[in-house]
Amino acid sequence: MEGYIRLWRSLADSPVWTCSTANQKVVLITILLHVRWDSILWDVLGKEFTIGPGEMFTSIRKLADMAGVTQRVVRTALDRFESVNFLTRKVTHQGMLISVVNWGKYQGLRGSGDTPSDTKKTRRGHTHDTPKPKKDTTIRKKVPQESKEGKKVRNIYSEISTFAGSNDELKTALTDWADMRKKLRKPLTERALNLNLKKLHEMTNGNERMMIEIVNQSVMNSWQGFFPVKKQAAFTSKMEETAKMFEEINRRRGIDDSEPEDFNAADFPF
The missing domain is CATH 1.20.5 (Single alpha-helices involved in coiled-coils or other helix-helix interfaces)
Known part of the structure; x- marks a missing residue:
């Protein structure tokens, strides 16, 4: 396998990384390393379909072998990554198609300057440069832009929703805690939120029931951080x-x- 992928440092502050176990992180990197860079025609039992950039056709067993972990770890990791909208998957009798959400964005395919055509030596198989986008001459009405503060607040609650996944009780507890911080005039920054969520996950080893108890304890005591629930x-x-x-x-x-x-x-x- 030749070439390289881009691995942004901002991933280190994302819940998809900070709240994953060590084995789950291995699965994540393995997926990023093995998804397609370009499209390819694939054949399964005589049926052809296209695997596009950011996609891979594999199986639980094969992915476990590539990552060097158990099949159970792979299943748990895929469930988690799908719940935080990092990837999607389509399961068939012959295997499953994994698609990394926003793959093109992560690899800078929509930017200018450093495009796939600028790195031919590491991306063999590309026979032509990426076409330049046409200039958009459409006249559009000006839409009021969201303030920086409003965008920051929206990002905070979006991160909370991503971390809680389908657990509405945990999401409500974290939202109440964020609201409480705001009333104390100690509003959360995105970095502060991610650090607190990482600490919460480490304290509970991912146990969502314990997370809820710890967060509710902080809300009741107007604490700005999270602390273990101690016996009286x-x-x-x-x-x-x-x-x-x-x-x-x-x-x-x-x-x-x-x-x-x-x-x-x-x-x-x-």
Whole structure:
């Protein structure tokens, strides 16, 4: 296999990377390395179809072998990547077609200057340069642009939605926490959100029920960050102390049944 792919540093701050396990990250990189750069005609049991850029036709077993992980890890990784809209997949009896969403955007195919035609030596199989787009002469009405603050807020809630996936309870808890931060005049930045989400995932090892408890704890206490849910040690100690008192009462009552004259209420600590 020749050539290269672009791996943007911004991926390190994205939930698709920060909230994935080490094995899931291996699967992610393996997919990026093996999807097609250009279109190819594929044949499965006599039926032809085209595999386009950013796509690959494979199977759970084959992908597991390429990544060096178990098939269970691959299934879990694909479920997660699909839930955060990183990829889509079509499953057939002969295998599955994986499509990386926004592949062209990630590889800079729509930009200018550094296009596939500028890197012929690493992309064999390209026989002509990418055609230049025609100048758009369409007259369009001016649309009011969204303010930077509005765009920032929209991105925050979009990241929360992506992180929570289909878990509406987790999404609601995180949204309440973000709203609480805003009321405290400590609004979240995208980087602060991603760092907190990464910490939340690491503390719970991906357990969404524990995540909900931790986030709700921060909302109730107006905490700006996330902290483990701690047992009430003082309450537990008090309960143990109370239990010992009742044991003492029962012991003394046993003595009182045989010698009632020795009973003295002042001996009890309450």
